[in-house]
Amino acid sequence: MKKYHPKNERIKRRYFDYLKEAKRMDVSSVDLVAASIAAFEQYSNYQDFAKFHIEKAKSFKAHLAKQRNATTGNPLSKATIHSRLMALKAFFFWLAGQPGYRSKFSYADADFFNPSANDSRIATARRDKKVPTVEQVRHVIFTMPDGSDVEKRDRAIVAFTLLTGARDNAVASFRLKHVDLAARSVFQDARDVRTKSRKTFTTFFFPVGEDVEAVLAEWIDHLKSKLWFGPDDPLFPRTEVALTNADLFGAVGLSRDHWKNASAIRRIFRTAFEAAGLPYANPHSLRNTLAMLGEQHCRTPEEFKAWSQNLGHEQVLTTFTSYGTVATNRQAEILTLIVNREHSQQGGPLSATALDALHTVLKELSAKR
Structure with a gap:
């Protein structure tokens, strides 16, 4: 044939x-x-x-x-x-x-x-994505075990992803030297890190909790003081697989090599979320989590531009259109707030401004349907 x-x-x-x-x-x-x-x-x-x-x-x-x-x-x-x-x-x-x-x-x-x-x-058509909240991801992090080196690494991976919003392939390729705990930043250097489109930029830790930062700091200290890792060694080394005492192949510790791809990181996320009793959320979904967090916290265009750059986006519209879509339940909350605000300010029917805002949101909802 x-x-x-x-x-x-x-x-x-x-x-x-x-x-x-x-x-x-x-x-x-x-x-x-x-x-x-x-x-x-x-x-x-x-x-x-x-x-x-x-x-x-x-x-x-x-x-x-x-x-x-x-x-x-x-x-x-x-x-x-x-x-x-x-x-x-x-x-x-x-x-x-x-x-x-x-x-x-x-x-x-x-x-x-x-x-x-x-x-x-x-x-x-754009549809609502299943995006975990910051509180849910924190719950996952602090229910993960941290007894062995592998468990410590896995917990630090989830914490690092929430702190930085880094893509999973980049996470798999970071080196110790790229993280500056004092400056609360990570340098995504395309010469070493597998960033999207090979862009180079600096990401500062997102405000998701000092205790999450502490998980990463403890992991880096463990690498340096207990495992004797140097600046050019991987931040998240792959698992060393060998024959165990039961004469079966299994994890026996950590190697000094990087993962070749991000498949292991996605498995770590799946296991962690399922163990915490939550639906699986892939590493990339945490970028949506952080984009929505920015929409709630940023008060000026400059602040949101900085937030967008922190995710590695050159155009702020990328954050809005690809990651910042308002979920339907949040959309309903916003409409209720508009109604309540107008009632309290006017003491009567909705103003033309409120009606225009309501119609705009309803049109967007209709378009998504």
């Missing part, structure tokens, strides 16, 4: 190189694009891309709508279908301008990969 087309492989290699070098896409993002193109190739029986026709795009959309998730057995989500079709649209749009393909199909032909307007709205 045909598994590839040599000509397709050559042009795909050029496209992936274009995405990485010209569009500056991360390797993981390019891999997702490659998977989408591979799915289309398999559907078209590895036909030469130069023979692309709009009918093939239309039939592929119908094919995706019938596919099921290999793990759950459920139909593919609208978001998954949308992302695959958008990847294919971008690829064939680029392909239409390449030698050997320009005369075969037009730029406009790529538009036939567009999903329906209704499916696009469903796929891109």
